[in-house]
Amino acid sequence: MVKDHMKRISSPRRWHILRKDHPFISRPNAGRDFTLCVALNTALKELLTKTKTTKESKYLIKNKGVMINGKPVFDEKFPVGFMDVISFPLINEHYRLLVNEENKLFFLRIREDESHQKLSKVMNKKILPRGVIQLNCTDGRNFNFKPGDKTLADLKINDTVVYSIPAQEIKQVIKLEKGTLVYLYKGKHIGNVVCVEDFKGDNIIFMFDKDLFETKKAYAFALGKDIPVIAVNKNEKREHADKNNKEKQEIKHETKHESKPSRSEKKVHA
Numbered sequence: 001m002v003k004d005h006m007k008r009i010s011s012p013r014r015w016h017i018l019r020k021d022h023p024f025i026s027r028p029n030a031g032r033d034f035t036l037c038v039a040l041n042t043a044l045k046e047l048l049t050k051t052k053t054t055k056e057s058k059y060l061i062k063n064k065g066v067m068i069n070g071k072p073v074f075d076e077k078f079p080v081g082f083m084d085v086i087s088f089p090l091i092n093e094h095y096r097l098l099v100n101e102e103n104k105l106f107f108l109r110i111r112e113d114e115s116h117q118k119l120s121k122v123m124n125k126k127i128l129p130r131g132v133i134q135l136n137c138t139d140g141r142n143f144n145f146k147p148g149d150k151t152l153a154d155l156k157i158n159d160t161v162v163y164s165i166p167a168q169e170i171k172q173v174i175k176l177e178k179g180t181l182v183y184l185y186k187g188k189h190i191g192n193v194v195c196v197e198d199f200k201g202d203n204i205i206f207m208f209d210k211d212l213f214e215t216k217k218a219y220a221f222a223l224g225k226d227i228p229v230i231a232v233n234k235n236e237k238r239e240h241a242d243k244n245n246k247e248k249q250e251i252k253h254e255t256k257h258e259s260k261p262s263r264s265e266k267k268v269h270a
Contacts, residue, residue: 025046026054039077062074066086068085083221119174180195182222185219202217
C-alpha cells in the first residue's frame, strides 16, 4: 500500500528542513526522484518561506499564484524536482531548485529571461512504433523524434537538452565531451561546476583544487562549453573551471610577493 504521509524525522537528508518542529511533512506525489524533489507545499513553507501554513499554500496555489515550469499547478503535493523553475507571477520572482555543496536542496533566485528555459539530462533511448525514437530524461520528460531528425543525430545518453518553457521547444543540445562544464549533483564533489578533462569507461575525469578526480557520468549534468547556460550558485555568477584564469591569478599573486621588499632589502636602502 502506498503511503500518503511522511514524518519529518524520516524524510530525505537532502531536504533542508527542521526535523523536530512538527511530526509530519507533505509527501510529494510520485513521478520524480524522491531524493531530488520536494512537495510544492514544502517548497513554499520551508525552503522559500512564502507561506506560514498549509492553508496559506493552498490558497496561493488555487488562485494561480504559483507556476511550475511556466504552467499553473493546483496540487500542493506536486513534486518540484531538480532543475525545475518555480515562478510567482504576482511579484515577478523566479527560482530554480538546485543542490549545494552540503548536499542540500535549495532554491536559487534567477532572472526572468533565464526562467523561460529548462534543462533535462538524457537517460536512455527507446524505439516506438513506426520508427519513432523516444528520449527519456532524468526528470521524467520525454522527447519524440521522427526518423532522420537532425537534432537526434547530435543527442546521446548523458547529454543535456535545453528547451523553452512552457512551449517545450528544443533550443540547444549540450554534449558531454572533453572541455564541457558539468554540474555535479551527486557524489563527493556535489554542488561544484568542473571541467571534463577526460573519460575513463563510464566515469569522467575532472580537475578540482589542482588535483584530478573521477566520478560517474550519471552524476554530471552538462551546462555548456565556456560559460554555463544557467546560474548555479547563490551569487548568481556563472563560474567555470578556466585554467587561464587560474594561471593569471597565480601570476598576479607571485608578482605581489615579488614587489614587496624584504627586511634585508629595506636595511640596505636605509
